[in-house]
Amino acid sequence: MDITRRKFIQVTAGTTAGLAVSNLGFNFEEAKAYSKNLKTKFAKETTTICCYCAVGCGAIVHTSKKTGRAINIEGDPDHVINRGSLCPKGAAIKQLSENKNRLTEPMYRAPYSNKWKKVSWDWALSEIAKRVKKTRDKSFEKKNSKGQIVNRTTRIASVGSAALDNEECWTYQALMRSLGLVYIEHQARI
Amino acid sequence: MTKSFFIDTTLCTACRGCQVACKQWQGLPAEKTVNKGSYENPPDLSGNTYKVVRMSEKERNGKLKWFFFPEQCRHCIEAPCLETAEDSSAIYKDKTGAIIFTKKTKDLVADDIISACPYNVPRVAKNGILTKCNMCVDRVHNGLKPACVKTCPTGAMQFGDRSTIVSKANKSLAKLKRKSSKAQLIDQKDLNVIYLVEDNPKYYFKNAIASYKYEGITRQMAIRKIFRPLTNIIKAVERIG
Numbered sequence: 306m307d308i309t310r311r312k313f314i315q316v317t318a319g320t321t322a323g324l325a326v327s328n329l330g331f332n333f334e335e336a337k338a339y340s341k342n343l344k345t346k347f348a349k350e351t352t353t354i355c356c357y358c359a360v361g362c363g364a365i366v367h368t369s370k371k372t373g374r375a376i377n378i379e380g381d382p383d384h385v386i387n388r389g390s391l392c393p394k395g396a397a398i399k400q401l402s403e404n405k406n407r408l409t410e411p412m413y414r415a416p417y418s419n420k421w422k423k424v425s426w427d428w429a430l431s432e433i434a435k436r437v438k439k440t441r442d443k444s445f446e447k448k449n450s451k452g453q454i455v456n457r458t459t460r461i462a463s464v465g466s467a468a469l470d471n472e473e474c475w476t477y478q479a480l481m482r483s484l485g486l487v488y489i490e491h492q493a494r495i
Numbered sequence: 496m497t498k499s500f501f502i503d504t505t506l507c508t509a510c511r512g513c514q515v516a517c518k519q520w521q522g523l524p525a526e527k528t529v530n531k532g533s534y535e536n537p538p539d540l541s542g543n544t545y546k547v548v549r550m551s552e553k554e555r556n557g558k559l560k561w562f563f564f565p566e567q568c569r570h571c572i573e574a575p576c577l578e579t580a581e582d583s584s585a586i587y588k589d590k591t592g593a594i595i596f597t598k599k600t601k602d603l604v605a606d607d608i609i610s611a612c613p614y615n616v617p618r619v620a621k622n623g624i625l626t627k628c629n630m631c632v633d634r635v636h637n638g639l640k641p642a643c644v645k646t647c648p649t650g651a652m653q654f655g656d657r658s659t660i661v662s663k664a665n666k667s668l669a670k671l672k673r674k675s676s677k678a679q680l681i682d683q684k685d686l687n688v689i690y691l692v693e694d695n696p697k698y699y700f701k702n703a704i705a706s707y708k709y710e711g712i713t714r715q716m717a718i719r720k721i722f723r724p725l726t727n728i729i730k731a732v733e734r735i736g
Binding site (some may be wrong): 342343344346377378379380382387389390391392393395396397399 | 516520633634639642645646647648650
């Protein structure tokens with residue numbers, strides 16, 4: 306671009322004026338003020354337990370009172386297990402609710418298909434039940450090779466849910482054992 | 496009151512909790528990552544990443560040694576970036592000792608600031624603003640610890656008043672010295688982020704230790720500085736025009 310004489314004078318005059326003001330003790334405190342307010346200052350605090358491994362670290366969820374959404378999750382300093390610390394998975398649990406990439410509906414990919422499609426919970430649950438029943442009935446062994454009664458299936462395994470509590474574990478075990486499962490494991494040991 | 500970090504690399508397990516907690520608090524998005532044959536990721540500090548745990552594998556005394564180094568801005572006591580910028584509305588020193596980059600860093604010459612840093616820390620974000628760790632000043636001003644320090648599960652990172660931190664660091668150094676004679680605190684006198692390492696800092700990461708001793712500005716920078724008023728005027732005219 307061209308710098309005309311007129312523009313040059315305009316700017317240099319402005320700069321000189323600016324310099325004069327700054328010499329009079331003009332300060333930038335206002336510009337720095339942004340750092341003084343905490344984003345969680347007016348947020349609601351709720352305690353929670355991290356859902357991942359079996360350690361069960363405590364965390365504090367800061368929820369915005371305006372939007373009702375989580376704005377920050379960090380370790381709970383008063384929790385006996387982690388005393389405020391969190392591992393990378395725990396530190397990222399905000400994304401369990403605040404992430405536009407997360408799935409909100411069950412998805413189904415048919416055999417040999419390369420596409421996922423949205424399905425209803427009703428359909429998904431009854432389909433799972435149907436298939437579990439089918440596999441279990443087909444592979445059910447009443448007796449082993451020695452003729453001992455075993456009543457088991459070795460074609461289905463259960464993997465997961467290390468964060469279940471005692472009562473949930475009992476219910477889960479009861480359900481799995483009633484189907485005849487012997488491979489029951491949680492992910493923290495895998 | 497000046498605040499300092501003490502990072503004991505012998506306690507670091509490279510879990511990268513600090514990396515995630517930093518992104519979480521600062522609200523920074525994830526980055527595309529690639530497998531480079533190491534667990535180290537994202538590839539480098541960037542406009543969206545203020546903290547990266549560096550991992551390096553070296554052979555020491557016939558054994559494999561895995562060195563971990565949680566890299567971040569060192570918040571120098573005499574910060575070369577601040578001296579180079581000469582503009583307290585763009586780069587200033589907070590009362591906590593934190594070196595803060597404001598939005599006005601977009602008017603600075605990025606290359607000057609980055610090359611002034613002995614640890615190669617500042618990065619240019621997509622919107623042209625220079626970014627780096629800001630010591631979570633918002634948290635520190637409100638009596639909280641920085642996000643990375645708070646989340647650290649092994650206690651490798653500590654934060655507090657400089658005098659307490661320095662004495663803690665010296666105590667840990669004395670303990671480690673008994674085990675390995677090469678143990679040292681990296682550039683302890685010049686920095687507010689003090690790293691304790693048990694071997695040559697260069698084994699940890701190439702920028703672990705200052706690439707040069709900061710002794711004022713270089714000749715090139717001096718020349719640019721002389722002409723800065725003129726270049727600023729030209730820039731301003733361009734903006735109006």
